[in-house]
Amino acid sequence: MSIKLTIDGKEVHARSGENIIDVASQNGVYIPSLCYVKGKPCLGTCRTCSVKVNGRVMAACTMPVADGMEIEVNDDAEIVDMRKALVELLFSEGNHNCPSCEKSGRCELQATGYEVDMMVSRFPYRFTPRVVDHASKTVFLQRDRCIFCQRCVDMVRDERTGKKIFSIKGRGTHSSIEIDAELANDMTPQQVRYASDLCPVGCIIDKTQGYDDPIGQRKFEIKSIKDRALEKEHR
């Protein structure tokens, strides 16, 4: 069924059932997102896709469009700043040292930081010690950079048994991502590549891959995360 709604005051048409992120991008409006993967069940963890729907703050990836919705993405200064604040929170919560990071230039957090005009985090940097896990032969987990998006937990499974390779441990600020080393050892090179590409940041690192692309020719330097999202090429 075709429905009508507005995004930043502009009337657009959409099919019911689609979510706000997809409808916005079809209409040239970029909404930052760090956990959503098009075509996969939505995770709703990063909240950086927050927009106002009829005046109320909602996560755009979790919200199906409905007839008559009034959506504010960039028209409302408060919501623009909220998205920026959420990205800043992720930088202050983890330990991000972009110049030495394997993912730099290909990192969705870094790229999104640029899109929301982040300069420095307004929140105090926490410098929480986080332990690197390199037990598996195929990948290591650089937990300093994990943003706890849950992509790996939900979307990477052992191909033979269907068991989870990545899991959560603990709760709240103490939660961390764990990797089952044995199952990870059995990952095919393709699956390793899938997992490390799926990770939006430089947490799941393919042990066989380093700083492959020279500076200036890295993924988001060639084309920004925003342009990729709008062209539906991203992922």
Add this chain to the structure above:
Amino acid sequence: MSNEIQSIVDRYDSDRTRLMDMLWDVQKQQGHISDKAQAQLAQALNMSSDDVSETLTFYHFFLNKSFGKHQVYLCNTVIAKMNGYHDVRKALEQEIGCSFNSVDDSGVIGLGDANCIGLSDQEPAMMVDDVVFTRLTPAKVKEIISQLRQGKSPEEIANPGAIANTELAYVEAIVDANLRTDSIVLFKPNRDYKAILQTCLDNYIPEEVIEMISDSNLKGRGGAGFPTGLKWQFGREAEGEEKYIICNADEGEPGTFKDRVLLSHSPKDVLLGMIAAAYAIGSRYGIIYLRAEYWYIKEFLQQQIEDFRDQGLLGKQILGKDFEFDIRIQMGAGAYVCGDETALIESCEGKRGTPRVKPPYPIQQGYLGMPTSVNNVETLACASRIIEKGAAWFSDMGTEDSTGTRLLSVSGDCEKPGIYEIEWGATLNEVMTMIGAVDPRYVQISGPAGDSLSVEQDGEREFCYSDLSCNGSLMVFDHTRDILEIVRDYSEFFVEESCGICVPCRAGGVDLMHKMERIIAGRGTEQDLEEITTWSNLLKGTSRCGLGTAAPNPILATMDKFPEIYAEKLVVQKGPLLPSFDMEEALSAHELAVKKLMKEEV
């Protein structure tokens, strides 16, 4: 695989969704759930070990390493702290001979903290294995620990008369009910449940039961206040091979304990409410999600279910009709967030209590993906009265928008803490008089997630959904109490109980707590207050579930009601250093290093 683990897995038909029960069974049998036991469970359930651990490590009371033969958890709420908590804490450390979060040298007793355990009217209180001890003093602690050391079980100490744990007297030997008011709607003694259900089934089709509940204007007592009749109607209309009724007895909100008293003193009201809901919606299975802090009610509650089965009120062909329904009890394991209906459902499915993304709502897709009506204990008890006495009887009480009564769990600075049943519409001042609050200044209603009231400003406001929509928790603080410290304590509670899945609550909650600490330390400025407001709005707006959206409430509301106590604490920046900069702390590491090096040189 060990036979023990295999028989536990078999007990639940190797059903992965029953992992909570399996973990409890292993822990009850072996004292904790070792890496090896996790691996065996994982193998039997075709999961990775880490996946089992994902559930295990989420819950406060699941142990992955030994924590003594007996586990002592002292409740550390603000109410406990007003009633001698600190002395009791010291006494525990002394008598057990270890500090908190550790086990004594002999490996007999492990000592830890717990958030509210539903005993605010009889604090200080602690859990010891499956029972609790209330109104603790250092002397009482000494006695209990010495008996434990002599080899007595906690049950024997708490229940010296050796009353069977299926009896109400057992529960009463352990905790007080403190029922302070006469029955209006709830706690009606001597009800003939069979006759009530018979009349209902004989005279009304499911749609009419829903109509009756809708006409009564009963609203959910768990917090959100959603119209119960409408929820059941959605449940009836929703499509699904199965439908489920869940009674939310997680009662984690600090300060509330009315569901504990309902489940012990009117359990069959609650069961009857579930049966009515099942009939209305067309459900065959019900679950009572009981918090682990209430283990000592479990066998009693199970006995009530058995009684109903024996009387033909549960089971196949209930009262001879073509109506089948049965109930099981699902034990939680210590997680406040599991009170959220979607987290609760995840927990019932054997997973970590991560609140789900909404929509879809549980009434469309809940337990095992099927339409599920989650209702609070008190809501269900009210429903059982409505099917007995009719909608008009119920809606005549209370106010226009808030019909019937409300149970208040009262604690803090008052003469008579306990359970009060009030008609909606009562004012705060009336309640203060009723409970014998002598010098009340600040009242926290609905727990930390609720609202902060100034008795002076809010005294004439009414308890009702359009004004003071209280979920039952009511904590009173007089003029001697340190409000900022209470608020800081609440912000710490939310940090500890955050599930951690979404960014604003997980990361932002910590920053809000740090702001409170800074203000209390006398290092906060006007700018800190401004940041508290905007950061709070961030949490309120963008958090995924009600925990994160409510976490800033105590700070925001007390800033509004008691601005002077914040203003008193603020400082202005003098000189180039920010007031938040603590020179001593910043240099402490250096000093420590110097000291250490000096020692090494000698």
